Amino acid sequence: MSRHDPDPGASAAIGAALYALAIRAVRRLPRDMSLTSAATLATLERTGPRRITDLAAVEGVTQPAMTTLVRVMEESGLVERRGDASDKRVTLVCLTEAGASYVRTRRQQGVHAFERLIGELTGDEVEALVAALPALQHLAELESRDRERPKQ
Known part of the structure; x- marks a missing residue:
């Protein structure tokens, strides 16, 4: 429940402006991997190791699609699979140092792009x-x- 019920027109205008800005930001990013791959790496960086099924749910894709995506990222050295120490039946997807570096670099590129634009305000x-x-x-x-x- 919100603490404040904003004017629906203001909420719509703010939502539209934020959405347009987000879309433009995404379009400026390098196209060296899919948005789902980049989002998955960012999720792992933010939350730590996750099960493939959890990643699929968070990213809004099927479990088989996430399995394929993880395999490709694993082959690229961005993630690795490890056993869960608390449950030997579980395999977790973990960010490698190369994956963490990729997330940091991509984020920094986005920050710099906005810094340049903010300089024009x-x-x-x-x-x-x-x-x-x-x-x-x-x-x-x-x-x-x-x-x-x-x-x-």
Whole structure:
């Protein structure tokens, strides 16, 4: 439940602006791997080792598709499979150092792209963005939490 019920028009306008910005940001990223692969690496970086079935649910793909994707990333040296120390029947997908480096580099490229654009804003616009940072960070946390919930 929200603490504040915003004007539906304002929510729609904010949502549209954030969505358009996200789409443009994604289009600027290097096309060296699929978005699902990059998202899976980012999930592993954020949450640590996961089962393939968990990754499939979080990324919204089938288990066989995730198995194939993990195999390709494993062959590229970005992830590895390890047994779970607490349950020998379970295999976990883990980020390798190369995978972690890829995630960091890709994130930094995105940050630099936005830094360049922010440099073109007026002082008042930059101040407005700085004032909005706590809300944007909270929105990112809410999105991450929502994304981790099992899909029904």
